[in-house]
Amino acid sequence: MRRSVTLLEVLLVLASFDEALWVIGDSSHCKQNSREIRPHSVTITEFGAVGDGITLNTKAFQNAIFYLQSFADKGGAQLFVPAGRWLTGSFDLISHLTLFLDKDAVIIGSTDSSDWPIVDPLPSYGRGRELPGGRHRSLIYGRNLTDVIITGDNGTVDGQGNVWWNWFRSETLNYTRPHLIELMNSTEVVISNLTFLNSPFWTIHPVYCSQVIVQNVTILAPLDSPNTDGIDPDSSDDVCIEDCYISTGDDLISIKSGWDEYGISYARPSSNIIIHRLAGETSSSGIAIGSEMSGGISEVSAEDLQFFNSNIGIRIKTTPGRGGYVRNIYISNVTMTDVKIAIRFTGQYGEHPDESYDPSALPIIDKITIKDVTGENIRQAGLLEGIEGDNFLNICLSNINFNVTSKSPWNCSYIMGYSNLVFPETCDPLREGIFPEHSSACYHLSNHLQRPSGQNRFTWLVPR
Template identity: 60%
Template sequence: MRFWAYVGFECVYLGSSPLSSSFPFLDRSAVFFSCRLLFGWTCAAWLSGALRAERLMKRLVAVLLLLAVAGAVDGDERSDGYCKHTSGSTPRPHSVTITEFGAVGDGVTLNTVAFQNAVFYVRSFADKGGAQLYVPKGRWLTGSFDLTSHLTLFLDKDAVIIGSQDASQWPPAEPLPSYGRGIDLPVLIILSTMLESICGTGNNGAIDGQGSVWWEWFHSHTLNYSRPHLLELVSSSDIVVSNLTFLNPPAWSIHPVYSSNVTIQNIIIHASSDSPYTDGIVPDSCSNFHIEDCSISVGHDAIVLKSGWDNYGIAFGKPSSNIQINNVHLQSSLGSALAFGSEMSGGISDVSVEHLYVRNSHTGINFKTTRGRGGYIEDIVISDVKMENVHEAIRFTGYCGAHPDDQYDPDVVPVVKRVTIKDVIGSNISIAGVFSGIDHDPFTAICLANISLPITSDLSDPWTCSNVAGFSDSVFPQPCLDLSLNSSLFCFSLETFRAIAEI
């Protein structure tokens, strides 16, 4: 009897104690399954007297390890627990499935408690290398839930996390300090606050906010609070969001705020073309931010950089800086494909955008601000842009945006300078550009180079300019005289940005 107890103890020991942690590639379920197979073989061998106890246990442990390793090599259909594209990443050593916490993927059962309990459980692995929460195929209805540090949330192919349309499932959160109460008590679907090392990824699984009911409430003015975002990352760091689809956001899809070292890659975002103020990716007072290989089609701004609102953003004082955007396909029926502001009171600087593809949009590239904002937008370079079916290719305006309250100072004006846009090819463009700086506070060092925007409208002047100064070279149609300075030495360049990014 002691021998059988020893065999059972070894199986438990291998699956859950120090040896398992020494071999992080071992999956506990594979170990226990191997034990069940070997237990039958051991019984037969022992009863036949073919093996002595010591030899039997040595062979048992050796074969058990081989089977477990083979299982690890063959691969777990639940993924490897880490974001593969991240250089130097290592797998999470622990993994759980949402069904282990009672979740049902029928699209009807509410799984809020299951997600909350799963995240609470995963939190216990934070000091052990973290863990993966695996969401398999199914439609997983839920209300709001938080993430935790050192977590990989993995959505498998045909897995869809569905946001409940029951407003009671979205408890209000405190307003962001850089916005005051202007964006009043937002509610959120998936929230990360003051966390680190988070990865949301999958085999193109989806997060569907079921935003249509929220859009109806917005139009009918029956909302008590702001609409939910799909994913908000607050004061967090070392974040990766990749290989996921975001659908039908009630408001914004991905809103990282006060966060750093963020990568968003291989993401699809889609909302109805007439959905109100549905933004795609919104880096807000963030630094060291990278967006690449994404496709976004929304009702308002596809990618928009922000940094706080009026005096609240000025007081909070956290800019958006060192941001790289590369190879993105953007569509915005009612807003802008790529936008800066209008909430930019903390400042936006050191931004590089390359390989930008814009189609079927109202505005291609939009810099927007107004009196009372303060802050700055500076040191921006946008290059290699292709536009098709765009009403207005480029816009700079100092007369855009409301205010959170009447506490703002109208004498505080924003600074917009050192913005370079180059290597742009457009087709079916109605308006080449509108540049409207602020009276007595012009936008300066605006540089345009190697731009071709054939105009299809009957406008006599495809460019409109006021309170702006800058440089242009090889631009068609011929731009305003305000942009005809004969020196480009003050223009912000891609080389300058790269030098800054390497610091």
């Protein structure tokens, strides 16, 4: 069984992909404008923490953050984590806080499950994602917060997920595995300039959040590690992800919004999500939407993506019973190498939280534009499967060129749309041309993430 990723392996991976450093670009779509330096700062060692990788420091983190709470209305505060290996269980963040990791600092998750307390299931899921009932709280956790920054000089957070993966495979868990970072019902969140290793489950999970930036992060886990998604915006809006390298055992980025009847009832969509300059490999999908999308997902722009050695490049996942919608999606400027299926839509994904879902709650999939995509050594260009009686509509493919090894490059059912300049030639339901008569049916996002005044949605980052 494969072991966890080590820091040495991180350095080797990053060195081997020096040519992929194009993802660290000068042009930012979610610029992290400089805030004023927090007027109050403490170091974790002031609260008795020991960075030997052996001493459990949960109380030190909790006490430090409790102390800093008194500065929340005085300009906020910073908790500095210096060089060392800081073993800890789950701890909570507070508003107006910066958690800053030195370049040689490693926060290490405890391998004792009792150090990860049980919390209630998300209301939009109705139960733990893996098991009925509650779920283990994430290593770094927060709820109902404003103005939270988790950053550093490329310090590291290591979840030591191998023990959790083993428990999952042996079916000895009583509750759903924890994330590495989860923030709930929070606004003005920045996660940047850090490396995240070996998450027990999904790595970064903003849920019911607004105004979130994830920028310049590296996320690594073994390709055979179960469900170690990279970044999962979930029932969240105004999210910007850019300049990230991710190599994990599940989707690099997966946009979600609740599960079947619980997501429909909670009715919190994911919308206005920008993704730029993402590179990585995965045993699953590079960018995925769903399968939990019952609250709706719309206005997504993903550009400048590079996927290699992966199972699927671009994927939409749903099923009867989900309800909700996926619409107004724009994905462009994508390069794929050694990918089994470049584009996959799945309308019969299955997986329901319980037997109470309504099988007649059919999802709406409409206005999906994928353009300017190239691929080398692609086994199959597209496997696009809608739902009988519930066609996926206005699927638009433009300027796509794949070097495909399969004799049947496209397989399509229950979809309708248009195409332009696609090679190999796409399937019959998409062969009608886009221009000029169908261009209005094909979604282009360039002007849709602007406020009416033209002001960028991420101006909340400007210092007050």
